[in-house]
Amino acid sequence: MLLDTPVRLGVQLQPQHVSYGDLRDAVLRLEDLGVDVLFNWDHFYPLYGDPDGAHFESWTMLAAWAEQTERVEFGALVNCNSYRNPDLQADMARTIDHISAKAGAEGRFIFGTGSGWFERDYDEYGYEFGTAGSRLDDLATGLDRVTARWAKLNPAPTRRIPVLIGGKGEQKTLRIVARHADIWHSFVSPEEVVHKVGVIERWAESEQRDVSGLLVSNELKDRDAAVADALYDAGTRLFTLGFGGPDYDYDIVRRWLAWRDGRNGVSV
Numbered sequence: 463m464l465l466d467t468p469v470r471l472g473v474q475l476q477p478q479h480v481s482y483g484d485l486r487d488a489v490l491r492l493e494d495l496g497v498d499v500l501f502n503w504d505h506f507y508p509l510y511g512d513p514d515g516a517h518f519e520s521w522t523m524l525a526a527w528a529e530q531t532e533r534v535e536f537g538a539l540v541n542c543n544s545y546r547n548p549d550l551q552a553d554m555a556r557t558i559d560h561i562s563a564k565a566g567a568e569g570r571f572i573f574g575t576g577s578g579w580f581e582r583d584y585d586e587y588g589y590e591f592g593t594a595g596s597r598l599d600d601l602a603t604g605l606d607r608v609t610a611r612w613a614k615l616n617p618a619p620t621r622r623i624p625v626l627i628g629g630k631g632e633q634k635t636l637r638i639v640a641r642h643a644d645i646w647h648s649f650v651s652p653e654e655v656v657h658k659v660g661v662i663e664r665w666a667e668s669e670q671r672d673v674s675g676l677l678v679s680n681e682l683k684d685r686d687a688a689v690a691d692a693l694y695d696a697g698t699r700l701f702t703l704g705f706g707g708p709d710y711d712y713d714i715v716r717r718w719l720a721w722r723d724g725r726n727g728v729s730v
Contacts, residue, residue, distance in 0.1 A: 465675045469694065469725045471718055472499035472679070472702040474539050477518040478508035480707040485518070488710055489527055493534050495712065496719055500527060501539035501574065501702065506583045510706070513582075521546075521554055528562035528571065536562070537572035539647065539702060540628045544578040544589050544597060548604035551575075552611035556619045563620045572645070573608070574626035577601040577635075598634040605642045626679065630654070632661045640665035640673060645700060647679035652692035655680065659697060687721055694725060 473492050475485060492500060504520040507513060520538050527536050541551065551573075559569030577597040578584070584591040592600075605625070612619055626645035629635035639646045640662050650658060655678060666673040679700035680693050690701060703718055 465677050465699065466697075467677065467699050469722045470498035470700050471715075471722045472501055472539075472700055473497050473705045473715060474501040474503065474702055476509075476704065476706045477502050477520065477523060478706070479511055479515045479517075481516070482518060484708045484710075485523070486526075486530065488705075488707060489530055491710075491712065492705075492715065493531050495715055497534060497715065499572065499700070499702075500531070500534050500536040504538045504541045504545065505580055506587060507580075509580070521558075524571070525558050525561060528558045528569075531562070531570070532564055533570075535570045535572050537574040537626065540574040540576040540626065542578040542580075542583070543575055543601045543604045544584065545587070548607035549611045551604070552608040553615060555608075555623055556612060556615050556617075559619045559621070559623055560617070568621040569619065569623070572624050572626050574628065574645075574647070575601070575605070575608075576628045595634065598631070598638070602634070602638050602641075605638065609642070630658060632658070636661045637665040637669070639676075640671060641669045643676065645677045645679050647681075647700075647702070649681045652689065652696045652698075655693065655696035655698060682718060690718075690721060 475488055477485065489500060502520050502523055506517065508515045508517050520541065524536060524538065555571060555573050559571040562571055563569040581591055612623065624644040625642050626647055627639045627643040628647040630648045630650055636658060646662065659678065662673060677700055678698045679702060680698045682690060682701050683704040703715065
């Protein structure tokens with residue numbers, strides 16, 4: 463039985479082809495509109511458009527968002543495990559968690575992570591690319607270290623920091639999801655969601671972990687309400703929307719917020 467919560471809308475602000483002022487303004491506007499979660503991504507070069515265009519680093523930006531925002535949860539969709547020592551990642555996450563805790567409330571940071579895939583990042587910044595399998599093995603051991611470090615830090619995180627893991631591979635990725643994730647994110651079809659959740663549940667038996675509280679997340683970009691409805695029926699409750707600038711189309715966000723509110727039975 464999957465976690466059945468109100469629908470939440472996350473917006474992934476693409477940190478490319480914009481000024482930082484554009485990003486800062488977009489963060490404020492999206493929080494004011496009522497978005498539930500803000501994401502960026504963890505790369506060093508643009509993924510679309512001019513490959514040498516403007517681009518900003520993920521974690522320093524997230525620390526700024528922690529101070530700038532008041533209500534939204536936020537994180538990377540997703541952090542690349544390869545780029546930073548896992549114990550350092552844990553400490554950075556804990557610190558951002560504390561920065562985001564306002565007026566004595568809990569922090570709002572989500573630790574979204576994955577094994578990495580963008581070879582240019584590795585080559586240009588001097589990381590060993592390895593293979594898809596070796597990067598997933600590193601993610602599995604890295605997450606063990608992250609959670610162990612959280613238990614040692616002083617001060618501790620303000621809450622149990624949610625772990626979001628992105629991916630769909632059934633032999634390794636979904637086993638890591640079953641072992642560590644509070645949120646599973648993918649781009650798969652509604653039909654595949656049901657199958658993949660079944661795989662996660664079978665791995666959870668091997669890992670001796672209860673995944674009944676797992677939150678299923680999926681992407682809305684280039685999809686319509688019919689697909690979103692089918693994803694909802696398959697168990698998805700966090701919906702993310704890729705959002706690029708500098709000419710941000712906030713009407714798209716408003717439409718998806720209205721869909722969210724309708725699903726949650728909120729009168730507009």
